[in-house]
Amino acid sequence: xxVNRKPLTIWERLYLPAIAGGFKVTARHLFRSLFGGKTVTMxxxxxxxxxxxxxxxxPYLVRDQDGHTKCVSCQLxxxxxxxxxxxxxxxxxxxxxxxxxxxxxxxxxxEINMLRCIYCGFCQEVCPEEAIFLLKDYSLTGxxxxxxxxxxxxxxxxxxxxxxxxxxxxxxxxAKGQGSFPVKL
Amino acid sequence: MNWNFIIFSLVKIAIVIGVVQGMVAYAVLxxxxxxxxxxxxxxxxxxxxxxxxxxxxxxxxxxxxxxFQPLADGLKFVLxxxxxxxxxxxxxxxxxxxxxxxxxxxxxxVIPFGSQLGHQQMVISDLNVGILYTFGIVSLGVYGIVLAxxxxxxxxPFLGGIRSSAQMISYEIAMGMSxxxxxxxxxxxxxxxxxxxxxxxxxxxxxxxxxxxxxxVASFAETNRLPFDFxxxxxxxxGGYHTEYSSMKFALFFxxxxxxxxxxxxxxxxxxxxxxxxxxxxxxHPAATLGAxxxxxxxxxxxxxxxxxxxxxxxxxxxxxxxxxxMHLGWQRxxxxxxxxILVTAVVLWMRVx
Numbered sequence: 001x002x003v004n005r006k007p008l009t010i011w012e013r014l015y016l017p018a019i020a021g022g023f024k025v026t027a028r029h030l031f032r033s034l035f036g037g038k039t040v041t042m043x044x045x046x047x048x049x050x051x052x053x054x055x056x057x058x059p060y061l062v063r064d065q066d067g068h069t070k071c072v073s074c075q076l077x078x079x080x081x082x083x084x085x086x087x088x089x090x091x092x093x094x095x096x097x098x099x100x101x102x103x104x105x106x107x108x109x110x111e112i113n114m115l116r117c118i119y120c121g122f123c124q125e126v127c128p129e130e131a132i133f134l135l136k137d138y139s140l141t142g143x144x145x146x147x148x149x150x151x152x153x154x155x156x157x158x159x160x161x162x163x164x165x166x167x168x169x170x171x172x173x174x175a176k177g178q179g180s181f182p183v184k185l
Numbered sequence: 186m187n188w189n190f191i192i193f194s195l196v197k198i199a200i201v202i203g204v205v206q207g208m209v210a211y212a213v214l215x216x217x218x219x220x221x222x223x224x225x226x227x228x229x230x231x232x233x234x235x236x237x238x239x240x241x242x243x244x245x246x247x248x249x250x251x252x253f254q255p256l257a258d259g260l261k262f263v264l265x266x267x268x269x270x271x272x273x274x275x276x277x278x279x280x281x282x283x284x285x286x287x288x289x290x291x292x293x294x295v296i297p298f299g300s301q302l303g304h305q306q307m308v309i310s311d312l313n314v315g316i317l318y319t320f321g322i323v324s325l326g327v328y329g330i331v332l333a334x335x336x337x338x339x340x341x342p343f344l345g346g347i348r349s350s351a352q353m354i355s356y357e358i359a360m361g362m363s364x365x366x367x368x369x370x371x372x373x374x375x376x377x378x379x380x381x382x383x384x385x386x387x388x389x390x391x392x393x394x395x396x397x398x399x400x401x402v403a404s405f406a407e408t409n410r411l412p413f414d415f416x417x418x419x420x421x422x423x424g425g426y427h428t429e430y431s432s433m434k435f436a437l438f439f440x441x442x443x444x445x446x447x448x449x450x451x452x453x454x455x456x457x458x459x460x461x462x463x464x465x466x467x468x469x470h471p472a473a474t475l476g477a478x479x480x481x482x483x484x485x486x487x488x489x490x491x492x493x494x495x496x497x498x499x500x501x502x503x504x505x506x507x508x509x510x511x512m513h514l515g516w517q518r519x520x521x522x523x524x525x526x527i528l529v530t531a532v533v534l535w536m537r538v539x
Contacts, residue, residue: 025502026501030223032225033222033223033227039227041226041227
């Protein structure tokens with residue numbers, strides 16, 4: 001397509017209309033943001049953006065409706081984690097039992113190094129117990145590297161309760177009905 | 186040469202330099218704030234020393250306006266590493282920032298920033314060739330930039346230096362010729378006398394509007410401000426002539442640039458807008474009382490600040506010219522226009538004398 005460019009008139013070639021137009025536009029914006037308070041800036045720590053529903057933030061451990069640890073220390077997330085941010089210490093043969101019925105284990109210690117985490121969400125995807133979720137936290141800060149390694153208590157506290165399915169509950173009820181208890185009540 | 190003169194001169198020099206430096210710091214802040222407002226942003230509004238929020242009533246407003254930002258900026262420049270790259274021409278590399286700052290400070294010496302306080306004339310040096318001195322000194326300013334570009338031994342600063350030399354020399358011609366009608370009309374080179382003439386006959390911008398227009402545009406080019414900021418066109422030249430500079434040496438270029446702006450604003454006020462005078466309330470005579478003297482200094486500062494605001498405003502309004510457009514405008518538009526202006530003014534004056 002050929003655009004016909006009209007030759008500029010002498011008035012236009014003096015730049016003066018363009019100059020006046022420039023003054024008008026900039027003055028309008030200046031007064032609008034100075035007195036009308038209409039700025040596009042979001043002043044961050046005071047104002048925060050609405051986090052999208054499918055946002056992948058920091059991974060935290062969650063509890064079930066009854067307040068039990070959902071993690072069974074299977075270590076799948078530890079193995080899948082691309083930057084090796086997760087470190088799990090399983091309880092071992094003599095370690096403490098799970099704090100919920102019908103689960104065999106819970107981790108002795110569960111650490112996520114938030115400086116290494118890349119928020120990929122593999123841990124959430126791979127978790128067979130729906131025990132770890134990428135929640136909406138995005139601004140993790142600390143004064144030292146040690147502080148940025150979150151331990152089990154901190155992760156559970158930050159994760160809160162996630163009222164999803166309780167997949168072992170049905171097994172437990174079945175077992176109760178049959179009068180046999182596979183692990184413990 | 187008596188002691189009185191020396192002491193008062195030193196005091197005036199100290200105060201003027203202090204005020205100019207302070208104005209530079211706050212011109213940078215104004216630049217950032219105005220640019221922010223024009224672009225619908227907020228601008229610096231956080232920086233504050235710990236005691237600031239305990240200042241009653243105005244404290245939060247001052248923080249919001251970023252009043253303390255220049256202090257932080259200055260501190261940052263002082264604390265940064267002063268790095269001299271390998272392969273620079275060291276003598277010139279160290280000399281250039283000084284040469285960039287000194288001329289713009291020297292120009293302020295001849296500008297009358299008030300009538301008088303007591304018996305002291307409010308001008309550091311009441312030179313009888315004031316304008317010639319100014320132009321002589323201003324044209325030295327280009328050496329700072331050219332030297333910086335050459336000394337850095339790097340291609341982008343070098344291009345910036347070359348551009349600035351061509352630009353500043355071209356526009357100096359138009360600028361110098363634009364002032365000649367002013368001299369013809371006022372009949373004097375002394376800036377105080379020119380102000381005196383304007384107090385009697387009215388501001389020179391009414392007699393020589395074309396001169397003012399050319400002077401205004403040329404001073405934009407002389408101070409390397411947009412739309413003529415070729416020596417430091419970031420998109421084209423990385424940082425321009427001061428790419429290789431850091432820390433206080435870089436700050437000195439900044440200081441020089443903004444002092445230049447202040448000096449040209451002061452020159453425009455003095456030459457075309459009656460300096461420290463106002464045509465009413467009897468403010469056009471040298472002050473008899475201390476209060477009137479201070480009021481006239483204030484008038485001068487306000488007029489100057491309005492021009493500074495114009496400089497800043499224009500920067501965020503227009504895109505940069507193309508280099509050939511700049512040269513075209515300078516040589517083929519302003520130089521003939523300035524010549525014609527001189528001719529017409531001279532003829533009109535001649536006719537009136539006859």
